[in-house]
Amino acid sequence: MPNKSAGLAAKAFAVYAKDMRLELRSRYALNAILMFGITTLAVVSFSLGQFGLSPKFLAALFWIIMFFSAMSGLAQAFIREEEAQTVLALKLTADPDAIYIGKLLFNFTLLGIMTVIVTPLFFIFTDAPTANLFRFILVLILGIIGLCGATTLVAAIISKASVKGALFSVLSFPVLMPLLISLVSASEKVFDGLPLGNIAAELQFLLAYAVIMVTASIMLFKFVWQE
Amino acid sequence: MWWKILLFLAMSALIVLSYVTPMPQKQIGEASRIFYYHIPQAWICVVAFAMSMVFSIRYLRSHNIGEDDKAVVAARLGFVFCLLATITGSIFARVTWGSFWNWDPRETSIFILLLIYGAYFALRGAVEIEEKRASLSAVYSIFAFVTVPFLIFVVPRIVPSLHPEDSIVDENLKFTMGPTVRTIFFSSLALFTGLYFWMFNLARRIQRVQRIRLEKEI
Amino acid sequence: MYSLKIENLAKRFGPRKVFADINFELQTGGSIAIVGPNGSGKSTLVKVILGLLRPTLGTVGFSLDGKNMTESETRSRTSFVAPYLSLYDHLSGEENLKFFSAVAGDHVTGKEINALLARVGLEGRGTDYLADYSSGMKQRLKYAVALLNKPDFLFLDEPTSNLDEEGKGMVSQLVEQYRKQSMVVLATNEPQEYGFAEQICRLGG
Numbered sequence: 001m002p003n004k005s006a007g008l009a010a011k012a013f014a015v016y017a018k019d020m021r022l023e024l025r026s027r028y029a030l031n032a033i034l035m036f037g038i039t040t041l042a043v044v045s046f047s048l049g050q051f052g053l054s055p056k057f058l059a060a061l062f063w064i065i066m067f068f069s070a071m072s073g074l075a076q077a078f079i080r081e082e083e084a085q086t087v088l089a090l091k092l093t094a095d096p097d098a099i100y101i102g103k104l105l106f107n108f109t110l111l112g113i114m115t116v117i118v119t120p121l122f123f124i125f126t127d128a129p130t131a132n133l134f135r136f137i138l139v140l141i142l143g144i145i146g147l148c149g150a151t152t153l154v155a156a157i158i159s160k161a162s163v164k165g166a167l168f169s170v171l172s173f174p175v176l177m178p179l180l181i182s183l184v185s186a187s188e189k190v191f192d193g194l195p196l197g198n199i200a201a202e203l204q205f206l207l208a209y210a211v212i213m214v215t216a217s218i219m220l221f222k223f224v225w226q227e
Numbered sequence: 228m229w230w231k232i233l234l235f236l237a238m239s240a241l242i243v244l245s246y247v248t249p250m251p252q253k254q255i256g257e258a259s260r261i262f263y264y265h266i267p268q269a270w271i272c273v274v275a276f277a278m279s280m281v282f283s284i285r286y287l288r289s290h291n292i293g294e295d296d297k298a299v300v301a302a303r304l305g306f307v308f309c310l311l312a313t314i315t316g317s318i319f320a321r322v323t324w325g326s327f328w329n330w331d332p333r334e335t336s337i338f339i340l341l342l343i344y345g346a347y348f349a350l351r352g353a354v355e356i357e358e359k360r361a362s363l364s365a366v367y368s369i370f371a372f373v374t375v376p377f378l379i380f381v382v383p384r385i386v387p388s389l390h391p392e393d394s395i396v397d398e399n400l401k402f403t404m405g406p407t408v409r410t411i412f413f414s415s416l417a418l419f420t421g422l423y424f425w426m427f428n429l430a431r432r433i434q435r436v437q438r439i440r441l442e443k444e445i
Numbered sequence: 446m447y448s449l450k451i452e453n454l455a456k457r458f459g460p461r462k463v464f465a466d467i468n469f470e471l472q473t474g475g476s477i478a479i480v481g482p483n484g485s486g487k488s489t490l491v492k493v494i495l496g497l498l499r500p501t502l503g504t505v506g507f508s509l510d511g512k513n514m515t516e517s518e519t520r521s522r523t524s525f526v527a528p529y530l531s532l533y534d535h536l537s538g539e540e541n542l543k544f545f546s547a548v549a550g551d552h553v554t555g556k557e558i559n560a561l562l563a564r565v566g567l568e569g570r571g572t573d574y575l576a577d578y579s580s581g582m583k584q585r586l587k588y589a590v591a592l593l594n595k596p597d598f599l600f601l602d603e604p605t606s607n608l609d610e611e612g613k614g615m616v617s618q619l620v621e622q623y624r625k626q627s628m629v630v631l632a633t634n635e636p637q638e639y640g641f642a643e644q645i646c647r648l649g650g
Contacts, residue, residue, distance in 0.1 A: 007550070014547035018536070025535050085531040089590070091497060092525050094548045095517060153370060157363050161353040170349050171367060174342040178377035209377055216373045220366045223287050226499075227359045290499055357459055358499065442460045 008098055015094065015102025019077055020109065029110055033073035037118040040065050045125035055191035058128045059184045065118070066147065067180060070111055071169040074151050077103045078159035096222040100152065104214070107148040107155070115144055128191060135190045135199065139183065142206035146179045149210045153217040156224045179209050234421050241418055244411055251408045258322040261315050263411055267419035268312040269337075275305030275423065276340065280372055283365035295361035299351070300430040302368070304423060306344045313337050333390045336378050343371040447509050447522070447597045447628060448472045449494075454503035456486065456493055463489050464648055467503070471644075473597065476624035478642035479632040485649025487632035488527070491602050494630065495525060507598065519598075521549060524591035527602035528584070532575055538562065538586050539571040545590050553593060561589040566615060580607040588619065599623045601631040604638065617641065 158167045186202035245263040252259035282298035317327045354360035455465035463486040492498045507519040546553040565585040584607045605613045620641045
């Protein structure tokens with residue numbers, strides 16, 4: 001097997017494909033994320049009623065649901081390796097960058113699937129304005145990239161801790177705070193029907209946040225992975 | 228030893244002077260005296276967290292556990308001063324703006340700093356193996372710090388600031404303070420910095436004694 | 446010619462000393478057995494050499510023709526088998542082999558997989574999940590994964606744990622082959638395995 005030319009992308013994809021295969025066999029993380037999203041949405045919608053929710057409130061509500069759903073499942077990719085004690089074999093064969101990128105893609109897929117299911121339900125349950133759907137989707141995509149970009153490294157950190165419990169959300173929240181503030185503000189403007197120009201600053205911010213968090217994660221990940 | 232006595236005497240003098248001299252800002256009144264304490268505390272909080280960051284980076288480079296010891300001492304002291312700055316700031320906010328907490332950008336950033344380091348200590352508590360704890364918490368503190376500039380950028384766009392920006396310098400970078408106020412203020416900054424390094428050294432000595440004791444037990 | 450050089454290696458966990466002053470050098474065609482009673486730090490030493498743990502003191506150097514190898518070069522030329530090393534329970538044997546090959550940047554063909562499975566005595570069981578394997582079968586599959594990259598450095602910790610007589614025979618054959626064509630470092634406390642290696646490194650007293 002002399003072919004050493006397969007690059008980082010192929011290795012990262014191998015990690016991603018393996019995680020997807022394992023996930024499809026157990027569906028543990030996906031179920032957790034989905035059930036969390038749907039349950040919270042249903043409870044909130046049931047207790048608040050459908051009409052007359054202000055754009056600001058809707059925006060905050062949506063991103064709170066997204067945040068906690070993400071927290072319920074995105075650490076699985078790393079915790080699974082620790083619990084099955086497969087970390088050792090992985091450390092000995094794989095490039096840390098490939099592991100990080102593979103897991104990042106995996107988390108992105110999980111959150112993506114969850115978003116595709118929960119977002120329509122959100123619009124149905126809360127009667128949020130659908131007039132600017134395209135703009136909302138744009139915010140949404142940048143939002144979940146940012147969410148995954150910032151939490152995948154945190155997931156790696158907490159998977160090494162002996163007591164995990166609520167640690168994932170405790171560590172993620174401060175890191176995600178600027179992202180969430182910006183996402184809520186952008187979504188509120190979209191619900192308010194403001195034109196694209198008005199959310200340009202937020203979109204730039206979301207993009208910069210995602211790029212910087214992923215870059216910082218790649219630089220720091222090997223220090224976590226070595227432990 | 229002598230500089231500690233000096234620090235004690237100077238600090239006492241500072242406390243007295245900060246109350247007997249004319250108040251720094253006439254419109255705000257007596258409450259404005261809190262600025263002799265609030266700003267130095269915020270300053271020490273920044274210095275301590277910055278030092279903690281530097282020690283964390285140095286730990287990741289050298290894996291020398293001493294660097295981690297220093298990082299955690301700096302973070303602890305930074306946290307204490309951060310709390311003090313939050314409390315004094317909140318009192319000041321009550322007097323001048325009418326409520327203890329307004330989610331003003333400064334308040335938001337300091338609140339998140341408290342959250343970051345609260346999370347940092349929670350993480351340290353959750354990892355038993357020393358080297359692991361050191362690496363993981365170093366990575367976390369660096370990673371969390373990367374988000375602070377975002378906060379400074381994003382928060383003021385959403386909530387306008389009420390925080391007095393001209394307490395030290397005006398738009399033309401000229402001192403807004405009179406000579407007495409300026410002297411007391413800068414002495415306070417210097418004395419708090421001295422106090423911080425004293426506390427830092429004390430904490431380091433305690434750590435070293437603990438390490439030696441641990442070594443002897445085994 | 447690959448070589449592995451260990452100099453003044455020492456490891457402490459906090460204040461507790463595990464081992465100190467370990468020195469040896471191996472070249473392609475060489476082999477060493479790390480021996481000692483339970484708790485003498487055999488596995489820790491192997492992990493330190495593999496870079497899974499940081500040494501407290503000393504250095505570990507992997508080199509090719511006198512030139513130091515990078516971390517990723519070392520990784521691609523090294524394999525490790527140990528009882529505490531786990532493969533994926535919810536993947537089949539073949540899927541495990543394919544994954545570990547792909548993640549190392551290689552590609553393994555179906556024929557190569559079958560040959561490897563036959564070599565470790567797992568013919569016909571490649572499509573079963575590891576969850577349905579016995580512990581001995583899992584140990585055999587670890588050997589198949591270890592041979593994927595035709596390692597130049599082969600590390601074995603308790604090489605025959607969980608294996609039956611036939612499996613032990615397979616291992617001794619394999620060690621015989623690899624200590625000639627590459628380099629074998631094994632940690633064991635079974636006296637009959639001391640003979641697998643030319644040199645002996647004794648830990649703990």
